[in-house]
Amino acid sequence: MDQPSRSAGTVRPGGRTARVRAAVLETTQDELVEHGFHGLTMDQVAARAGVGKTTVYRRWGSTAGLVVDLMTELANQSSPHTDTGTIEGDLRANALSVLGAISDGRLGATFQAVIAAATCDEQAAHALRSFYLRRIEEWANVVDLAVKRGELPEGTDGAEVIRAISAPLYYRLVVTREPVTREVAERSVTRTLAAARAGAFVVPGSGG
Amino acid sequence: MDQPSRSAGTVRPGGRTARVRAAVLETTQDELVEHGFHGLTMDQVAARAGVGKTTVYRRWGSTAGLVVDLMTELANQSSPHTDTGTIEGDLRANALSVLGAISDGRLGATFQAVIAAATCDEQAAHALRSFYLRRIEEWANVVDLAVKRGELPEGTDGAEVIRAISAPLYYRLVVTREPVTREVAERSVTRTLAAARAGAFVVPGSGG
Numbered sequence: 001m002d003q004p005s006r007s008a009g010t011v012r013p014g015g016r017t018a019r020v021r022a023a024v025l026e027t028t029q030d031e032l033v034e035h036g037f038h039g040l041t042m043d044q045v046a047a048r049a050g051v052g053k054t055t056v057y058r059r060w061g062s063t064a065g066l067v068v069d070l071m072t073e074l075a076n077q078s079s080p081h082t083d084t085g086t087i088e089g090d091l092r093a094n095a096l097s098v099l100g101a102i103s104d105g106r107l108g109a110t111f112q113a114v115i116a117a118a119t120c121d122e123q124a125a126h127a128l129r130s131f132y133l134r135r136i137e138e139w140a141n142v143v144d145l146a147v148k149r150g151e152l153p154e155g156t157d158g159a160e161v162i163r164a165i166s167a168p169l170y171y172r173l174v175v176t177r178e179p180v181t182r183e184v185a186e187r188s189v190t191r192t193l194a195a196a197r198a199g200a201f202v203v204p205g206s207g208g
Numbered sequence: 209m210d211q212p213s214r215s216a217g218t219v220r221p222g223g224r225t226a227r228v229r230a231a232v233l234e235t236t237q238d239e240l241v242e243h244g245f246h247g248l249t250m251d252q253v254a255a256r257a258g259v260g261k262t263t264v265y266r267r268w269g270s271t272a273g274l275v276v277d278l279m280t281e282l283a284n285q286s287s288p289h290t291d292t293g294t295i296e297g298d299l300r301a302n303a304l305s306v307l308g309a310i311s312d313g314r315l316g317a318t319f320q321a322v323i324a325a326a327t328c329d330e331q332a333a334h335a336l337r338s339f340y341l342r343r344i345e346e347w348a349n350v351v352d353l354a355v356k357r358g359e360l361p362e363g364t365d366g367a368e369v370i371r372a373i374s375a376p377l378y379y380r381l382v383v384t385r386e387p388v389t390r391e392v393a394e395r396s397v398t399r400t401l402a403a404a405r406a407g408a409f410v411v412p413g414s415g416g
Binding site: 036191 | 246321324325326327337338371374375379383384386395398400404409
């Protein structure tokens with residue numbers, strides 16, 4: 001959702017196992033970006049990563065298994081939420097982070113490949129859902145802080161506010177296939193904030 | 209975007225050419241739903257539709273050509289916008305129409321297959337964009353009518369309001385892979401309307 005480092009394979013220094021995982025995930029991402037999920041094969045990943053086929057099969061099982069682990073790694077690398085002191089500042093930071101991820105050639109193509117994979121593979125769908133729910137949960141905290149500061153009504157649903165920031169960007173990216181610009185991101189913040197201030201994100205029955 | 213009839217092949221009575229097109233598009237949709245874009249082949253469509261291969265190749269050129277024509281047909285069949293007399297009624301009708309399309313097994317799977325195809329095929333992306341832009345343009349009229357009635361501020365961007373209604377539904381459908389329920393649709397209407405009434409959809413410099 002928002003911007004992790006561009007590659008999955010650049011982290012986790014450690015022993016041989018960690019190095020093998022880093023190489024395999026880096027290669028998985030390369031192959032996804034270049035050929036999509038339907039072009040991803042275990043043998044090609046093993047060959048390109050310089051890792052034995054049996055290791056790749058034993059550890060990841062399938063190409064869907066590779067995608068699941070890649071998305072886990074990308075989520076692990078993603079930044080924590082900001083704390084700019086205002087909800088507008090935090091939501092703008094979130095929107096620009098999502099925009100940055102979408103606009104990054106490598107990361108954007110990775111997300112699009114997994115979004116495509118998820119339409120026909122249940123494991124990929126699960127990996128995608130887990131990734132975004134972790135990011136939504138992380139950023140929902142900025143809404144809770146804003147409610148405590150009195151910037152937004154009591155009972156405002158933080159996860160829903162964060163979903164609302166991202167939705168118009170992804171809608172243009174993968175559905176209407178229209179450009180996703182900084183203006184689109186800024187407008188999403190303005191509109192979501194207007195609705196949130198009007199109480200439209202208050203959960204019924206929350207006492208807010 | 210919103211709900212056309214479930215199948216592309218059920219319309220356009222007419223001569224042999226129209227019947228061939230109907231059969232080929234119906235079969236294209238069947239194959240997309242069952243096997244996705246990567247499983248779509250010209251030969252299988254021709255065989256299943258009972259049409260000569262040369263006809264299919266000559267008339268549609270490629271599987272992407274089949275998808276382009278299918279999306280054109282689905283757009284042609286889509287309903288015009290409602291005119292319930294209130295912007296809330298019209299936006300609810302729009303949201304429920306989108307929900308109906310997404311929730312329909314055959315249509316929903318068709319959209320998801322084309323969304324997936326569009327991530328790696330420029331013709332499919334163009335077909336998808338054309339389909340949604342036609343639907344957005346059609347429904348933007350309900351916003352213009354609301355502005356004339358004084359329900360929404362002058363200068364409110366109708367196309368952007370319609371995008372905002374759909375965005376949270378598609379975000380859940382294809383990105384976070386969360387359930388898209390009637391409650392999700394209703395909330396999208398409430399939140400979009402709150403932002404629109406607050407002037408958050410007024411185009412800068414429109415005089416509104």
